[in-house]
Amino acid sequence: MKRTKKLYICKHNLSQAIMQHISSRQEYIEECGLIMEQSGLTRMVGRIIGYLAVSDKELVSFDEFTEVLQASKSSISTSVKMLTTMNLIKPATIPGDRKTYYRLAPDYCWSQIMRLKTGVLSTMYAMFMKGLDFRIRKADKTSQWLVEAAEFYKFMEQEIPALLDKWEERKTKSGE
Amino acid sequence: MKRTKKLYICKHNLSQAIMQHISSRQEYIEECGLIMEQSGLTRMVGRIIGYLAVSDKELVSFDEFTEVLQASKSSISTSVKMLTTMNLIKPATIPGDRKTYYRLAPDYCWSQIMRLKTGVLSTMYAMFMKGLDFRIRKADKTSQWLVEAAEFYKFMEQEIPALLDKWEERKTKSGE
DNA sequence: TATTTAGTTCTTTATGAAAAGAACCAAAAA
DNA sequence: TTTTTGGTTCTTTTCATAAAGAACTAAATA
Structure with missing residues (x-):
């Protein structure tokens, strides 16, 4: 699902205004998807960042992403890999736990x-x-x-x- | 015909290197198309700029674009309109001539x-x-x-x- | 008035990438 | 050893859009 990234007349001012009226986390996550998509990444990548931003848990597991973002494993796998390669997120593991968790990279160099x-x-x-x-x-x-x-x-x-x-x-x- | 605009690993360095090896105007025009496409415009828009850049005539007519770029009237129409809106090119007319010509906007503010x-x-x-x-x-x-x-x-x-x-x-x- | 010219604006087609689905794999557990 | 868990990697599907095609229009010419 490819969406517009093209903005001949600045669509971002719109996004800015929209941002002020967002009231739920759900809405926020979706808007992150749209914004990140416009800035050249993918919608799912934006949603992941958005969820990490508003989640009260610092660590979020792979399968939590699939559940809360209603996305396929493959999509989450590709997206977290992309974000990890970009150094925007970092994988984390917990002793006695087979799952992989992710957090926003604490030392990320913007x-x-x-x-x-x-x-x-x-x-x-x-x-x-x-x-x-x-x-x-x-x-x-x-x-x-x-x-x-x-x-x-x-x-x-x-x-x-x-x-x-x-x-x-x-x-x-x-x-x- | 939508092509990639996404460049997780910097594809531009490649474009730079390619640019050095271009030997014909034809090749140059096509490469302009690819570069402008990567930077968020369309391939046809890039070709138009490329042709204006290497044409010895300062003014290029609408139908000259269709011929030399092998493109449809509709595609050229949309593209020159976009470029005109962006102020990158300017239409020009000649007395006793019904055609519309275009030139690179001389006063363009980069x-x-x-x-x-x-x-x-x-x-x-x-x-x-x-x-x-x-x-x-x-x-x-x-x-x-x-x-x-x-x-x-x-x-x-x-x-x-x-x-x-x-x-x-x-x-x-x-x-x- | 009829026709050609020059270009615009709809509609259709084709493409390529995001996401889904399916098949697959390795490690841990039963 | 077999099964489950957790995830990766192919393949397929879907969808937005760039470009083509077709229909249309206004102005100039015959």
């Missing part, structure tokens, strides 16, 4: 989720620069447009990692 | 494409803050995790627009 997305910036830069290679007139309006586009992505490609460094630095300081 | 995407940051902030509302223990590990997540998105929500302001300021200065 900047890493953003760093992954900066790859697109260098690709866009490369794309616009490459366009110039094909141009006969290297200084016409189209060429200028390409240069400007490339400059923007170059700027972003440099500044965003710097911002993330700033955040990480702030975190390590406050952690001391 | 930061605006990024500003649209910052909406997701405030939504994520709202989402994590809302999660706290449902929690009984407001200081346990899960609550701490939510606070940290919210703080990160708050930080980004503030810093990215500041970065875009910086870019715009630089542009107006260099334009003087």
Whole structure:
């Protein structure tokens, strides 16, 4: 079940407003699904984060996810694996218990989720620069447009990692 | 024809490498389609930008797009409308000519494409803050995790627009 | 007035990925 | 050894949407 991720006119402002009117945990979990889906993950992954966020238990078992989220084992398995790979959640085990539990990763480094997305910036830069290679007139309006586009992505490609460094630095300081 | 937009492991580095080996305009246009698709637009929209980027003519007509991109009128119509709405391209007309031509928008403000995407940051902030509302223990590990997540998105929500302001300021200065 | 041109807007088709289902496997328990 | 538990990994189904196709429209031309 693939849903829209495309938002030509900013649908997020809507989500923000909706967020204020949510009254039940159930609703909250579903909304997390929709938001995470929009931001490029899957609906089920969002639901898992949402449930972990509002559950009073710190540890939630695999089968509790299937029950409370009304989802198949395969879907939960794939989703927790994805979240584990992303380091967003961590598996946990209990002595004398065969089940696997999951918790929100306590040491999760938020900047890493953003760093992954900066790859697109260098690709866009490369794309616009490459366009110039094909141009006969290297200084016409189209060429200028390409240069400007490339400059923007170059700027972003440099500044965003710097911002993330700033955040990480702030975190390590406050952690001391 | 929907293609992948999902890239759990950064596929963009691949795109970057591919970009270096592109030798024909045809190939370039197709790669633009794939890249723009990954970044959340459509393949056809990417092809249009790609063709405008490597065409020696500044103005390209509607039917030239259909011919060179081997696409239907409806697809081109929808795509140019989308690009026009985004201000990325501008329609142009010629006296005594009934056709509509398009060019890359000469005054396009690159930061605006990024500003649209910052909406997701405030939504994520709202989402994590809302999660706290449902929690009984407001200081346990899960609550701490939510606070940290919210703080990160708050930080980004503030810093990215500041970065875009910086870019715009630089542009107006260099334009003087 | 009839026809062509240029493009828009519905409807249909095709695709690809999220989720479900089924088959499978390893370890623990009976 | 057989069965159950807990979960993984294939295969299948479903569904949203990008693109194509078809029907339509307005303006210009014949």
